[in-house]
Amino acid sequence: IMFRYFKGSESRNSSTPLMSDKTTFSGKRNRKSKRESTTGKDKTPTRSPYFTEYEATEDTRNRPTRRSKRKYENNEKKLDPDAKRQGTDSGARLPNSFFNCPALALCKSLLGTLLVRVDKDTGLRLGGRIVETEAYPGGEDKASHSYGGRQTERNGAMFMAPGTGYVYFVYGMYNCFNISCQGEGSAVLIRALDPVSGLELMRSLRGERRADKGANLKPHEFCNGPSKLCQAMKITREQDKCVVTSADSELWLERDGESVDDADIICTTRIGIAGAGPEWVAKPWRFYIKGHKSVSVKDKKAEATAETTPSQL
Numbered sequence: 001i002m003f004r005y006f007k008g009s010e011s012r013n014s015s016t017p018l019m020s021d022k023t024t025f026s027g028k029r030n031r032k033s034k035r036e037s038t039t040g041k042d043k044t045p046t047r048s049p050y051f052t053e054y055e056a057t058e059d060t061r062n063r064p065t066r067r068s069k070r071k072y073e074n075n076e077k078k079l080d081p082d083a084k085r086q087g088t089d090s091g092a093r094l095p096n097s098f099f100n101c102p103a104l105a106l107c108k109s110l111l112g113t114l115l116v117r118v119d120k121d122t123g124l125r126l127g128g129r130i131v132e133t134e135a136y137p138g139g140e141d142k143a144s145h146s147y148g149g150r151q152t153e154r155n156g157a158m159f160m161a162p163g164t165g166y167v168y169f170v171y172g173m174y175n176c177f178n179i180s181c182q183g184e185g186s187a188v189l190i191r192a193l194d195p196v197s198g199l200e201l202m203r204s205l206r207g208e209r210r211a212d213k214g215a216n217l218k219p220h221e222f223c224n225g226p227s228k229l230c231q232a233m234k235i236t237r238e239q240d241k242c243v244v245t246s247a248d249s250e251l252w253l254e255r256d257g258e259s260v261d262d263a264d265i266i267c268t269t270r271i272g273i274a275g276a277g278p279e280w281v282a283k284p285w286r287f288y289i290k291g292h293k294s295v296s297v298k299d300k301k302a303e304a305t306a307e308t309t310p311s312q313l
Contacts, residue, residue: 094253096245099162099181103135106181106188107287112260117251119234124201126233128193128223132288132295134270138185143276146185157241158187167240174227177235193223194294202232220293264290268299
């Protein structure tokens with residue numbers, strides 16, 4: 001009778017197992033995990049070929065696992081051995097006297113130095129070598145925010161002591177970082193950096209406004225522009241009026257022994273100042289290291305002809 005009962009149940013419902021299978025009287029079958037049923041004998045979890053470490057650590061939709069966090073930290077150490085150094089100087093921090101010079105002279109002196117900061121959230125050291133600068137001496141310079149001695153709440157840092165950071169907001173979404181120098185209303189715009197430390201964090205910060213989360217960015221593209229370097233270095237209006245020569249400043253400049261020869265410095269016109277008029281657009285007040293990948297805009301003609309340096313103008 002029981003045999004007929006189970007046999008009849010099988011015919012009515014093909015999904016119901018017989019007693020010959022390992023079925024309990026409660027009707028529950030021994031369950032296998034979905035992973036085991038799909039992978040067969042191999043119970044090792046399989047990883048999607050489309051999975052990347054970047055997705056695990058930087059995808060804001062999915063909180064990263066402990067394992068992915070450890071991988072992120074380990075890779076950061078491999079790429080940047082001193083990335084965890086908090087607030088310590090690897091070289092000599094530049095003093096006040098370094099910035100107490102005219103804008104044109106400071107532009108050239110800054111090339112090859114390191115712009116460094118420590119991120120408060122992660123404690124990581126971010127650093128890049130300055131490879132491009134622009135001079136804004138104020139006064140008669142119509143391209144300068146301090147043209148004609150105009151002083152406002154926005155550009156107040158330009159009138160402060162040499163070595164004061166001036167961060168201004170443009171286009172409603174970007175920041176640009178400058179350093180005040182000798183002369184009323186004078187400052188130097190830092191246009192581009194060559195990343196040297198904290199590269200993975202820079203990639204993450206630069207990817208916040210990108211669809212690919214920065215995965216397709218190359219290292220020389222992290223800081224190849226004034227707004228890009230502020231994103232990568234996490235520089236915002238909070239750093240406006242910071243004193244880069246102060247011992248307790250989270251943003252500073254230092255030397256690491258490398259220098260740039262005058263023969264490798266290209267002198268050319270500034271960028272994005274068409275509204276200042278042709279006279280000031282033509283001023284050769286932009287400086288960069290010849291042939292460097294991280295330079296925002298190269299002037300091939302200037303590189304070929306080696307134009308006259310500002311000291312001879």
